[in-house]
Amino acid sequence: MSKQEMIVRHKLFDRLCHWTIVVVGLVTFLTGFSFFYPSFQWLGGIVGTPQLAKVLHPFFGIAMCLLLGLLLIRYYHHNKWDKYDWPWMKAVVWVLLQKEENIPPVGHYNPGQKMLFRAFVIFVIAFIVTGVIMWQPYFAPMFEASTVNWATLIHAACAILMLIAIVVHFWMATWIEGSITGMLYGKVSKAWARKHHPAMLDDFKEEEK
């Protein structure tokens, strides 16, 4: 690897943002998990007591959503659907089976990542809207009980779906070796880019000019 030329994939600000979201999001998810599964209330113990978990969850949640929103805005231009995406999507089974000769090239992000991006946009909006509606004792009393109840259901459903999305995110990040160092230190090797995001190199060629 040492001889390989390295290229920047994630800027410092985005990396700091990403790992802050990981920490804040971990607290948000563990406390939220404790409300959805009463038997796992001890997971909310990450912030002390169940009562503290209830008080702090919305604040951590807001922080998570705002930072995630910021990161989504910064990565928006990488996530537009383009000409590479359909052919890659059709070959997604080969991607999972690691039959690289059958995988068409993709750009900075592949369609799977772009779908994750879109899902996160929906989740951030849903969490903020439903979260405010169900926020006791500040905002919930302003709404009809049935509105709050539906908000609770949507909030929980989005949380479960997002958790599944995060499991996939974690799975892919740990599988495609080099991704995590890329997100930690910002750089990936050119060989890595060629293997996983070949069209990303075109962007660099243009930038170099």
Added chain:
Amino acid sequence: MAEQDIIRRSGTTDITPASQARVGGVKKVAKLFDATKCNGCKACQVACSEWNDLREEVGEFSGSYQNPPSLSPECWTLMKYNEIEDAGKLRWQFTHSACMHCADPACLKACSTAGAIIQRANGTVDFDSDKCIGCGYCASACPFDIPKISAKDNKAYKCTLCSDRTAVGLEPSCVKTCTTGALRYGTREDMLFYAEKRVEELKARGYKNAGLYNPEGVGGTAMMMIFHDINDPESYYMPKDPQVPMATEIRQDWLKPLGTAGLIATAAFALMHRITVGRNIVEEDQPGYIDAAAEKEEDSK
């Protein structure tokens, strides 16, 4: 104190239920509110605040004797006043408004915390403030809009049916103080028997639609009401067909098992995939998808 009269507790799976050893010797109780006998004196409301040591702030007059305007963390029993126009005449209808103590309580089903809401062997539903975290799920699930969350301490409050009195054989304080006999307390069986007789009597006196409000949608309630017109409970500010709300049922009965299965399935699939497909490592000299000549050219730059 081991509370062995708790037969159902919130946030607890059926695999590990609350104590079930008792064989049913504890009789179900009920409070019966006879709206046809109530004169709106508010003695029940005051007795409730006296016994439970609650003092809701004195509000402002807004054209009704109803004060405070709704139940609150400091007001667990409220006398509601409804002005009805009947054949050109104005008539008052009074509702003794407090927890209905449902046999199938939506609050208990919705609760986020193990044991914060319990159902006793006698059928009453109680909150354990010590465990409550103030999420408000009970308040949004209750079809009668009863539990209220206090902004002072982030806890849910409602009528306990004076569980501290009934536990030692006393009647609830509202019943004790009722000036007209509109409130009664006893075994559920006795209250049903009394209600039947009373409804018959009302019918004989010309109230053809008189009836007992004991809504089936929530499995019946341990507070029952006798109305002049059972077909119009809304005129007493009571819902016509209260149910455990659909959103609560979906969350607890569908989202929870399906979501859990989805999570476990995804994690299991990911793990199997990692083990079977193996590592995905970039080889140092891997040419990737750019042909060798182009690569050489690029590298020489």
